[in-house]
Amino acid sequence: MKKTKTIFQEGNHKWVAIVRDPDKANHLIDTNEYLVTHGSKGLLLDPGGAEIFPAVFSALSSEFDPSALSGIFASHQDPDTCSSLALWLEFNPQLRCHVSWLWAGFIPHFGGTAETFVAIPDEGDDINLDGLILRAVPAHYLHSSGNFHLYDKVAKLLFSGDVGAALLPAAESGLFVENFDAHIRHAEGFHRRWMGSNEAKRAWCERVSKIDIDMLCPQHGAIYQGADVQRFINWFDALQVGSCGG
Numbered sequence: 001m002k003k004t005k006t007i008f009q010e011g012n013h014k015w016v017a018i019v020r021d022p023d024k025a026n027h028l029i030d031t032n033e034y035l036v037t038h039g040s041k042g043l044l045l046d047p048g049g050a051e052i053f054p055a056v057f058s059a060l061s062s063e064f065d066p067s068a069l070s071g072i073f074a075s076h077q078d079p080d081t082c083s084s085l086a087l088w089l090e091f092n093p094q095l096r097c098h099v100s101w102l103w104a105g106f107i108p109h110f111g112g113t114a115e116t117f118v119a120i121p122d123e124g125d126d127i128n129l130d131g132l133i134l135r136a137v138p139a140h141y142l143h144s145s146g147n148f149h150l151y152d153k154v155a156k157l158l159f160s161g162d163v164g165a166a167l168l169p170a171a172e173s174g175l176f177v178e179n180f181d182a183h184i185r186h187a188e189g190f191h192r193r194w195m196g197s198n199e200a201k202r203a204w205c206e207r208v209s210k211i212d213i214d215m216l217c218p219q220h221g222a223i224y225q226g227a228d229v230q231r232f233i234n235w236f237d238a239l240q241v242g243s244c245g246g
Contacts, residue, residue: 001031002059007215007223008155012037013132015155018059019175021052028052029167032219033082034159035060036152037206039130041070044088045150046081046219047158053084057091070129071096071118073136074126075219076144077103079110086111098127098136102146108162120148137207140165141200149208154216161211163204164232165190167219168223182232188239195241205237206236 001021008015018033032239034045042064050054060066067094074082074097082097089095089111096200099107101119108117120136127134127150143162150159166187178182209230216224216232225230 002055002199004059004063006063007175008157010154011117015152015157016060017175017223018056019053019212019220020173023055025159029080030173032217032221033060034133034217035064036129036131036132037064037068040068041130043071043127043129044066044069044071044135045073046075046161047072047084047088049080050087053087056084057087062191062207062227067092069095071127072101073097073148073159073160074107075139075149075157076100076147077106080083080105080146081161081219083110083222087118092134100140100144100148102147103144116239122146124148129164139200139204141195141197142204143194143196151211151213153212156212157217158208158211158213158215159217161219163236164190164216164218164221164224165194166218168221177224178226180224183222184232184235189218191236191239192241192243198241201239202237204229206231209233222232242246 002018005017014034014037014157028153031048033048036043096118097116098118102117104117124136124138135151139147140151168186213229216229
């Protein structure tokens, strides 16, 4: 079963990371799911693949009434991101899925109807969660041609999808980055191969450097916090991406 960890809380505003299932099959990539709650509502970010739905649902239920989820945010189209969509919709058909307009015609192959999807325009959009405004930040061509991250200006937290991801060995699978220099070697190959555009990468680094971020939370690996956030942005800005080797 996955574990939950509260990573931010201020009054009725909370972020929970759903992580690290010791029973996960080794052939599956490990994923982080995030739940943001405000007031009486919740939004689930990158809910994961169909195969981990029971583990995510069980962990989430220990923290929050799943019937109070109002929506799902899908950073992009991959199966490890949101192939569980049909199962979430079976539980609550009223859920809405916020996703790039580019994938709004593809992700319905995982489930849902025309009413399920809220298409995000390329320039980004605001998502209202019971009065809390969350900002969908463009990250196109960083792993996916239609890609968004989600920024919470109150928590100063950026959910960064596959940007910042690291493929960690079991002995180094802490939730937070503790030694940046030791950690980043587990991120380098992933970013060189899966990020397709140096131009898009530089645009993203410039964009997010202007945002006040305390925590940068990727879909895989560990969370960057404090000075490690800008350290990661600088490292990523200098990295040559879009290559198969090295």
